[in-house]
Every structure is written in C-alpha cells, then in structure tokens.
Amino acid sequence: MDDRRPDDAELAARLALDLDATFEAVVRAHQDRLFTIALRTGGDRSDAEELVQDAFVRAYRALSVWPPPRIRELRLRGWLTTILLNAGRNRARVKRVPTTELAFDPGAEPAADPLARRDERETWAGLLASLSPAQRTAVVLRHVDGLSYAEIAEVVGRPEGTVKAHVHRGLATLRTALLASEGPPGGLRAEEISA
Amino acid sequence: MNDPIDPRTDAGLAGLREPAPAGLAHSTLVAVGLADDYAVIESPVGPLRVVWNGRGVSEVSGETDDATFETRFRARTGRVARRRDALPADLARKIERRLAGDRHNRIDLDLRGASEFERAVWMKALEIPRGEVRPYGWIAAEIGRPKAVRAVGTALGHNPVPLIVPCHRVVRSDGMLGQYSLGGPENKRAILTGEGADPDELETLARAGVRFFGSDTTHIYCMPTCRDARRVTERHLMHFPSARAAEAAGYRPCKHCRPIGVQVA
Incomplete structure (x- = not known):
C-alpha cells in the first residue's frame, strides 16, 4: 500500500528540519485523501473542505511546538487522519449534523466526469451513507483511502479485530444493499451475499 | 490486500476518491500564515491592496497593478498572494474603524521578518x-x-x-x-x-522655529498637535523653540505627548 505515499518518511524528516518550508508539500500530498475521507464519512463538499482545512491547521499548530525528534518519527498518513476524524467529531457535536441522512450531492461532481461513472459513484456513495458511522469510517479508511488495519486501529483507537469486523460487516451490508437496489432474482442475491 | 472483497465493490469504493477543491491548499496555507490573500479597498489616497493571512494583516500596498504587487510581495515575504473579492467582513470593519481613528480596536498584524x-x-x-x-x-x-x-x-x-x-x-x-x-x-x-x-x-x-507650545496658566509644554495644547486659548499660548527653552522658563513636559527628550535638529 505504501507505494501510494512513498514520501511520508521524507516529508517527516523535512518537517523536522523546517516546518514552514515543508508544510505546503504535506498539504499537497495529503489534501486529496483527507478530502475524500471527510466527504465519504461525513457531510457535503463544503463541510468536508472546512474540515480538511481545520485538520491541517491543527496539525500545523501541533508541529510548530513539537521537538524535531518527535516530528521525525511521525507517521503522517495515520496522524493526519486521526486529526481529521477528531475535528469531524468535534464539529458534529457542535452542529448536530445527522451525517447518515446527508445525501451525496451529484450537482457538485466535476463536470468532466463521464455520466456512467457519475451514476456509479452516486450509487456507491449512497450505499456508504447507509452504513453505521463506525462501519462507514472503517470501510472508507480501508477501501477508499487504503490504510492498513493496523493504521486504522491506531486512528480510530480500537483493536484491530474490531476494525476488521467493522470492515467485513460493512462490506457485507454494502453488497446486500447494492443487490437490493438492483433488484435481481432472489436466488442469485442469496448466493452473492454468502460468497 | 487480503480482504474478501469482490472486484466490483473494490472498484466502486476506490472510485469514490475525490480530488480536493482547487482552492483548498491555498486557503489552508493562508490560515496558517504560509500564504496570503489580498483585496482592494478605497482610501483617501486611492485604492490600496490589503494583504492578510491567519496571523494578521501582513501588508498594505499602494501598488495599483496586481501582477506588480504579487511579484514584489513574493520577493519580500517568499509567500504567494491571491486576490479575493473583498476583505473578510470583520477585518474590513476593523480597518474602517482604525482609519476613522479608533486605536483601541485590535488588528492582528503579521510582521514576520521585522527586527x-x-x-x-x-x-x-x-x-x-x-x-x-x-x-x-x-x-x-x-x-x-x-x-x-x-x-x-x-x-x-x-x-x-x-x-x-x-x-x-x-x-x-x-x-x-x-x-x-x-x-x-x-x-x-x-x-x-x-x-x-x-x-x-x-x-x-516649523519654519518660524517653533517646536513646542506651552500654556502660561498650567506651565506645561506640549507638542504643537497635542490635544492638550490645542485646548489652550490664543491668549495663554506660548511658543518655544526647544524643550530646554521651555524648561528654562519653568515649564514642565506634558504627560500625554511627553515632549521631553526629543532631540531637535
């Protein structure tokens, strides 16, 4: 999985040497995945955008007072994700947003997206939104973002076994819901679910 | 990947990745003070570019051309400035009040690089x-x-x-x-x-050599523009060419404008 972000260790080393000169590279390297996580676990695009900015600001403030050795050892990918999810929880508490009811906003999709792909994404986004928050977060981190189970366990502060269970149950629910939404014959559906 | 995930679900979920909106990185950098935004305001001396980031106002510039301003700003600070339509509402209000003479409304300033x-x-x-x-x-x-x-x-x-x-x-x-x-x-x-x-x-x-005003009732001397000096009526107003002359005449320095210690060229 690490080939997606090969430069986290290097970024941490550079951050430890010069926070201000390196922080932009951290933002550029992680903004898409944090935005994706915020969008797919929570609210609409503008909420997600605010949340990602909030998370980066918190990260910057922490880094600006940390001693260099601590920064050098930082595993950025998981650490930034933890900050993002914490910021999201704080915000949800304040705003009391019923996150599961927020519909995916198709109007906000990039115009260049092929229509078919947009429909497909809408479907998957809608299915995800039907999961419980714990399952949704676990599935998004594992299969949309690509964190390892060990990383997810650290990020959400739960045992690895619990996280795996959340992912597996979440995937099963997704499959059930997908097949239900497509309304195939009953027999095929049962087979697919148990597969 | 060792999960029991079918290819369709795998592809469907992976397809939910979404690039961050175009302005997010810049806004984030502005929030932490590693980039800036600016907007044009009207002033008694024409349009001004007011530049700000999460730490405060970083510059007020009289340059009238965006490109010239942005290039020079980057050379001075090392940071990118992006033009916005307007100042944030609370900052606009504060600057308006400051320009109207209210010194007590606090405007955060980003003066990094200054001695x-x-x-x-x-x-x-x-x-x-x-x-x-x-x-x-x-x-x-x-x-x-x-x-x-x-x-x-x-x-x-x-x-x-x-x-x-x-x-x-x-x-x-x-x-x-x-x-x-x-x-x-x-x-x-x-x-x-x-x-x-x-x-x-x-x-x-100044040409007449007057540096300080005094009041012959209070025997206090002031900077000519001090609000206390301006309350002195013509009849009681004294002119002094230097603090020494005022002191020699038995005047003490005003506690508001503190004219003491000023070196007169």
Missing part, C-alpha cells in the same frame, strides 16, 4: 493619536534609542502596513512633514489633513 527595533518603532507609532504628529526623535527617545533618529526614519519607511500603523503621523524633527512610503509626501499631507491635523500650519510654525 525588534522595527517592531518597537512601529508599535510606538501606533500610540500617536489621530490628528496629531510626532517627530522621528520622539519615537527614538520613547523606545530608549534617543540617538537612533535616522534609523527610526528608515524603519518607518519599511512599515509594511501603512495607515494601520500610522507612520504618516511621524514627521521630521525640524517640524517639516518629511517622506512617506505610501506614494510620497503629498499623500502624507492629504492623510494628515483628512485626520484633522493642519500640515501647512505645522510647517509654517
């Missing part, structure tokens, strides 16, 4: 009330560097946030208006006039 001396000079200039002026030597004396009069002038010339830090209220020690970084001496004259000072009168007094 301790420059900061001391600028903070001292902030204490000069609207409608009043002080000589460079006053600032030098007040910050405990009475001989650094020329350096005070240089520091004021480098003030990145003119009007917000009112360096236009600092004049030459001989009483003449002197230079102004925001578009030159005529702008300084216009701003001071707009604030209720009378630059022509000040220069006339």
Whole structure:
C-alpha cells in the first residue's frame, strides 16, 4: 500500500528540519485523501473542505511546538487522519449534523466526469451513507483511502479485530444493499451475499 | 490486500476518491500564515491592496497593478498572494474603524521578518493619536534609542502596513512633514489633513522655529498637535523653540505627548 505515499518518511524528516518550508508539500500530498475521507464519512463538499482545512491547521499548530525528534518519527498518513476524524467529531457535536441522512450531492461532481461513472459513484456513495458511522469510517479508511488495519486501529483507537469486523460487516451490508437496489432474482442475491 | 472483497465493490469504493477543491491548499496555507490573500479597498489616497493571512494583516500596498504587487510581495515575504473579492467582513470593519481613528480596536498584524527595533518603532507609532504628529526623535527617545533618529526614519519607511500603523503621523524633527512610503509626501499631507491635523500650519510654525507650545496658566509644554495644547486659548499660548527653552522658563513636559527628550535638529 505504501507505494501510494512513498514520501511520508521524507516529508517527516523535512518537517523536522523546517516546518514552514515543508508544510505546503504535506498539504499537497495529503489534501486529496483527507478530502475524500471527510466527504465519504461525513457531510457535503463544503463541510468536508472546512474540515480538511481545520485538520491541517491543527496539525500545523501541533508541529510548530513539537521537538524535531518527535516530528521525525511521525507517521503522517495515520496522524493526519486521526486529526481529521477528531475535528469531524468535534464539529458534529457542535452542529448536530445527522451525517447518515446527508445525501451525496451529484450537482457538485466535476463536470468532466463521464455520466456512467457519475451514476456509479452516486450509487456507491449512497450505499456508504447507509452504513453505521463506525462501519462507514472503517470501510472508507480501508477501501477508499487504503490504510492498513493496523493504521486504522491506531486512528480510530480500537483493536484491530474490531476494525476488521467493522470492515467485513460493512462490506457485507454494502453488497446486500447494492443487490437490493438492483433488484435481481432472489436466488442469485442469496448466493452473492454468502460468497 | 487480503480482504474478501469482490472486484466490483473494490472498484466502486476506490472510485469514490475525490480530488480536493482547487482552492483548498491555498486557503489552508493562508490560515496558517504560509500564504496570503489580498483585496482592494478605497482610501483617501486611492485604492490600496490589503494583504492578510491567519496571523494578521501582513501588508498594505499602494501598488495599483496586481501582477506588480504579487511579484514584489513574493520577493519580500517568499509567500504567494491571491486576490479575493473583498476583505473578510470583520477585518474590513476593523480597518474602517482604525482609519476613522479608533486605536483601541485590535488588528492582528503579521510582521514576520521585522527586527525588534522595527517592531518597537512601529508599535510606538501606533500610540500617536489621530490628528496629531510626532517627530522621528520622539519615537527614538520613547523606545530608549534617543540617538537612533535616522534609523527610526528608515524603519518607518519599511512599515509594511501603512495607515494601520500610522507612520504618516511621524514627521521630521525640524517640524517639516518629511517622506512617506505610501506614494510620497503629498499623500502624507492629504492623510494628515483628512485626520484633522493642519500640515501647512505645522510647517509654517516649523519654519518660524517653533517646536513646542506651552500654556502660561498650567506651565506645561506640549507638542504643537497635542490635544492638550490645542485646548489652550490664543491668549495663554506660548511658543518655544526647544524643550530646554521651555524648561528654562519653568515649564514642565506634558504627560500625554511627553515632549521631553526629543532631540531637535
């Protein structure tokens, strides 16, 4: 999985040497995945955008007072994700947003997206939104973002076994819901679910 | 990947990755002070570019062309500035009130890169009330560097946030208006006039060798623009060419404008 972000260790080393000169590279390297996580676990695009900015600001403030050795050892990918999810929880508490009811906003999709792909994404986004928050977060981190189970366990502060269970149950629910939404014959559906 | 995930679900979920909106990185960098936004406001001396980031206002510029401004700003600060339609509402309100003379509404300033001396000079200039002026030597004396009069002038010339830090209220020690970084001496004259000072009168007094006013009822001497001096009626107003002359006549310095220690050129 690490080939997606090969430069986290290097970024941490550079951050430890010069926070201000390196922080932009951290933002550029992680903004898409944090935005994706915020969008797919929570609210609409503008909420997600605010949340990602909030998370980066918190990260910057922490880094600006940390001693260099601590920064050098930082595993950025998981650490930034933890900050993002914490910021999201704080915000949800304040705003009391019923996150599961927020519909995916198709109007906000990039115009260049092929229509078919947009429909497909809408479907998957809608299915995800039907999961419980714990399952949704676990599935998004594992299969949309690509964190390892060990990383997810650290990020959400739960045992690895619990996280795996959340992912597996979440995937099963997704499959059930997908097949239900497509309304195939009953027999095929049962087979697919148990597969 | 060791999960029991079918290819369709795997592809469906992976397809939910979404690039961050175009402006997010810049806005984030602005929030932490590693980039800036700017907008144009109207002022008594024409349009000004006000630049800000999460740490405060970082510059007020009289340049009228975006490209020229952005290039020079980047050269000075190393940071990218992006033009916005308007200032954030609360900042716009604060600047409006500051320009109207309210010194007590706090405007955060981002003065990174400035020396301790420059900061001391600028903070001292902030204490000069609207409608009043002080000589460079006053600032030098007040910050405990009475001989650094020329350096005070240089520091004021480098003030990145003119009007917000009112360096236009600092004049030459001989009483003449002197230079102004925001578009030159005529702008300084216009701003001071707009604030209720009378630059022509000040220069006339200066040419006549008058540096201080006194009141023969209180035996206190002041800077000519001090609000206390302006309350003295014509009949009781005394003119002094120097602090020494005032002291010799038995006058004590005003506690508001603190004319003591000012080196007169």
